[in-house]
Amino acid sequence: MQQQHIPDLKAYREQAVAWLAEHAPRFAGAAREGRSGEEDLQLARDWQALKAKHGYAGITLPREYGGAGRTELEKIVFSEEEMRYDLPLLYFSVSLSNPVPIMLRHAPEDYRRRLGPPAIRGEHIWCQLFSEPAAGTDLAALRLRAERRGDGWVLNGQKVWTSWAQVADWGVVIARTDPTVPKHAGLTYFFLDMKTPGITVRPIRRLVNEPDLNEVFFDDVFIPDVQRLGGVGQGFKVAVETLMIERYAVTDESGYGPTLEAFVELARHSRINGRPALEDGEVRTAIAQAFVERQGLRSIHRRAVTAMAAGKEPGPEGAIRKLLLGRTRQRLGALALDLRGANGARFNPDASQVTDFARSWMDPSLRIAGGTDEVLINTLAERILGLPQDYRPDKGLPFNQS
Amino acid sequence: MNENEDYAMVREQAQRFLNDAMDPEYLRALLEAPGSFDGRTWASVIEFGWPAIAVAEEHDGLGLGWRGLCVLAEESGRKTASLPLVPSAVAAQLIFAHADRAVHQEDGAALVSGARYACLALARTDDAGLADPPELHLRGALLHGTSALTPFAASADYALVAAQDGETFSLLLVALAQPAVSRTPSCAIDNSRAAAELSFDGARVRVLATGNEARTAFWRAASLAALATAFEQIGGAQTCLEMARDYALERKAFGQPIGRFQAIKGKLADMYIRIELARGCALDALAALEQGDPSWLGLAASARVAATDAYEVSARENIQTHGAIGVTWEALPHHHYRRSRALGIELGAAIMWRERLLAESGFASAA
Numbered sequence: 172m173q174q175q176h177i178p179d180l181k182a183y184r185e186q187a188v189a190w191l192a193e194h195a196p197r198f199a200g201a202a203r204e205g206r207s208g209e210e211d212l213q214l215a216r217d218w219q220a221l222k223a224k225h226g227y228a229g230i231t232l233p234r235e236y237g238g239a240g241r242t243e244l245e246k247i248v249f250s251e252e253e254m255r256y257d258l259p260l261l262y263f264s265v266s267l268s269n270p271v272p273i274m275l276r277h278a279p280e281d282y283r284r285r286l287g288p289p290a291i292r293g294e295h296i297w298c299q300l301f302s303e304p305a306a307g308t309d310l311a312a313l314r315l316r317a318e319r320r321g322d323g324w325v326l327n328g329q330k331v332w333t334s335w336a337q338v339a340d341w342g343v344v345i346a347r348t349d350p351t352v353p354k355h356a357g358l359t360y361f362f363l364d365m366k367t368p369g370i371t372v373r374p375i376r377r378l379v380n381e382p383d384l385n386e387v388f389f390d391d392v393f394i395p396d397v398q399r400l401g402g403v404g405q406g407f408k409v410a411v412e413t414l415m416i417e418r419y420a421v422t423d424e425s426g427y428g429p430t431l432e433a434f435v436e437l438a439r440h441s442r443i444n445g446r447p448a449l450e451d452g453e454v455r456t457a458i459a460q461a462f463v464e465r466q467g468l469r470s471i472h473r474r475a476v477t478a479m480a481a482g483k484e485p486g487p488e489g490a491i492r493k494l495l496l497g498r499t500r501q502r503l504g505a506l507a508l509d510l511r512g513a514n515g516a517r518f519n520p521d522a523s524q525v526t527d528f529a530r531s532w533m534d535p536s537l538r539i540a541g542g543t544d545e546v547l548i549n550t551l552a553e554r555i556l557g558l559p560q561d562y563r564p565d566k567g568l569p570f571n572q573s
Numbered sequence: 574m575n576e577n578e579d580y581a582m583v584r585e586q587a588q589r590f591l592n593d594a595m596d597p598e599y600l601r602a603l604l605e606a607p608g609s610f611d612g613r614t615w616a617s618v619i620e621f622g623w624p625a626i627a628v629a630e631e632h633d634g635l636g637l638g639w640r641g642l643c644v645l646a647e648e649s650g651r652k653t654a655s656l657p658l659v660p661s662a663v664a665a666q667l668i669f670a671h672a673d674r675a676v677h678q679e680d681g682a683a684l685v686s687g688a689r690y691a692c693l694a695l696a697r698t699d700d701a702g703l704a705d706p707p708e709l710h711l712r713g714a715l716l717h718g719t720s721a722l723t724p725f726a727a728s729a730d731y732a733l734v735a736a737q738d739g740e741t742f743s744l745l746l747v748a749l750a751q752p753a754v755s756r757t758p759s760c761a762i763d764n765s766r767a768a769a770e771l772s773f774d775g776a777r778v779r780v781l782a783t784g785n786e787a788r789t790a791f792w793r794a795a796s797l798a799a800l801a802t803a804f805e806q807i808g809g810a811q812t813c814l815e816m817a818r819d820y821a822l823e824r825k826a827f828g829q830p831i832g833r834f835q836a837i838k839g840k841l842a843d844m845y846i847r848i849e850l851a852r853g854c855a856l857d858a859l860a861a862l863e864q865g866d867p868s869w870l871g872l873a874a875s876a877r878v879a880a881t882d883a884y885e886v887s888a889r890e891n892i893q894t895h896g897a898i899g900v901t902w903e904a905l906p907h908h909h910y911r912r913s914r915a916l917g918i919e920l921g922a923a924i925m926w927r928e929r930l931l932a933e934s935g936f937a938s939a940a
Contacts, residue, residue: 435936449937455927455928455931458931459875459927459930459931462875462934462936463850463854463875463878463879463882463930464850466850466853466854466857466872466875467850467851467852467853467854467879468850468853470852470853470854470856470857471849471853474853474856488849491845491846491849491850494846495846495850545835548835548838548839548842549835551842551845551846552832552838552839552841552842553838556814556818556838556842557818557822558818558821558822558830558832558837558838559829559830559832559833560833561833561835562829562833
């Protein structure tokens with residue numbers, strides 16, 4: 172970790188709390204109800220612009236490109252406080268966490284100055300074109316072809332699961348430039364204008380009403396070589412750097428579902444064969460277990476922040492957070508619906524996942540996106556506990572022979 | 574764990590000493606006979622001042638607080654040392670908080686020096702919870718009744734007990750070396766806990782507190798013990814995880830270490846997750862206790878629930894990872910299997926602490 176000045180976090184938090192209390196309600200919760208997707212996106216852009224005006228957008232990004240030039244700790248503090256409101260943050264969650272920061276590290280200076288500020292103000296959205304039909308967890312297995320032509324590259328193939336590609340102005344993309352070398356070595360990383368001819372974005376309908384995911388098709392899409400990030404054949408390294416950029420992301424402690432308090436409130440008003448549900452041992456165990464998990468994760472989070480404030484690396488135990496949040500959200504959701512009895516089967520597709528248990532239960536994607544539970548478990552066992560890596564039959568083989 | 578140098582030194586000394594002292598052959602011998610007390614190790618740790626660690630300097634303690642005790646408990650747990658550090662520290666706390674000066678100087682000082690040690694007879698014979706209401710009785714200031722199986726009671730000098738004096742809840746310290754007290758050691762899951770039943774037939778007692786004050790002190794004592802024991806459980810669980818990891822790296826099947834199989838990886842990752850959650854709960858409870866935050870009682874209950882779970886699962890799945898060798902007398906996993914169950918039972922089952930957690934965090938009552 173770079174030595175940064177240790178900021179006065181308490182004062183920073185107080186300022187953030189006051190600022191959010193003044194401005195956030197106009198953009199959050201009830202203010203979002205009944206809005207169309209487009210209107211919600213506009214609200215999100217307005218919120219982003221307001222934050223940028225007051226130095227709360229792109230908090231860790233350099234000032235010369237429109238960021239606030241502050242420390243990671245200040246960003247964590249602001250995120251913790253901002254997360255208390257149901258704000259429209261999701262449209263920018265990918266854009267400003269990964270693609271924009273990596274572009275600002277590796278793109279030519281004129282691009283950084285031109286593209287940084289509008290991205291941070293919320294005028295532009297960036298997407299991250301990584302996953303493919305045959306490359307999710309195993310990203311280096313990707314097939315999108317990039318071939319040299321003149322002073323640039325021509326891309327052909329497909330990406331999938333791309334969040335907000337349909338509203339993105341720019342994107343970062345990783346493609347295969349050499350299929351004759353082992354899979355990790357043949358990749359190159361670019362950024363591109365999403366309005367480039369040959370790009371087709373098709374929405375993916377999810378089991379819940381979320382319009383975030385897309386397929387993106389590339390049909391002779393030209394990218395100038397000046398838009399390459401990192402060396403030819405260095406794409407995997409840049410991709411890993413992209414994913415690591417946000418060393419410590421603050422995530423909602425209820426996995427973006429209803430809170431434990433909401434579950435207890437529901438149980439308090441539910442009955443099982445005429446008896447209060449809250450007297451049932453299984454219900455009580457579920458509450459205690461969720462409490463223990465939340466308390467343990469709060470402690471781990473606080474320790475990580477304390478470590479960073481002292482200029483140290485946070486411990487590896489932060490890795491268990493996503494694994495627990497996704498499963499607990501799903502489990503408590505199912506139990507909440509059980510407690511409602513037959514009426515638990517009612518479903519309002521437009522309800523908020525933050526307040527509605529059926530809507531929350533209906534979306535298991537937290538257990539999949541950004542690393543499935545199963546992959547996270549393997550990674551934990553290998554990286555933290557030091558167990559040997561799974562057998563990889565394609566290791567060291569040229570991509571086109573494996 | 575965020576520790577200053579004092580605690581780091583205590584931890585290092587404990588590790589160095591216990592590494593040598595907790596010889597597997599010696600540990601196995603302790604398991605052979607009912608009511609085995611590890612007097613050899615106790616004699617050594619008295620020299621180091623361990624019984625004085627949590628006691629304030631004004632009472633000739635080391636003044637390292639409950640955090641110091643928790644460090645020793647964690648390191649003891651790692652090596653399955655079975656020492657009455659927690660019961661003695663809890664009894665000393667109560668004496669210095671509730672008894673008069675004469676008792677400080679006699680019984681308190683004996684506990685601080687380690688010349689004598691205490692057991693906590695807080696359980697009931699007919700309940701998974703603790704003795705609130707008590708089942709022992711005071712009649713004419715003399716104690717009557719029989720306790721549930723109590724760790725260290727086979728040889729302890731004192732017992733902390735709760736008794737009913739008519740309608741009044743009383744918290745008592747009983748010197749066990751008197752004719753009206755008899756001990757019945759029992760063959761147990763973990764014989765090195767020196768467990769015995771205590772029978773009182775008109776025993777003389779010191780009354781530490783009565784009524785509401787006594788009940789509050791009783792639960793404070795139980796929660797302090799549960800918190801330090803949570804660290805002991807976490808230490809034990811951590812050793813199980815390390816033992817299982819080492820074996821998974823060393824043992825081969827089908828031409829590869831079994832640690833490459835996902836079923837083993839998943840098992841070990843699960844142990845790790847439970848341990849880290851328990852550690853988080855325990856550290857938060859300890860911090861709240863140190864800050865005088867009354868939420869520490871609920872957090873101690875959550876630490877107890879989480880640490881019991883972490884140790885149970887880790888001890889059980891460590892044996893499973895070892896396969897057949899894990900069920901042999903010579904291999905170490907059964908020491909933790911025994912200890913995890915003993916510690917999980919001794920201070921009231923996790924189901925009871927679940928109720929404490931819910932009550933203390935305001936989640937208890939139905940509409």
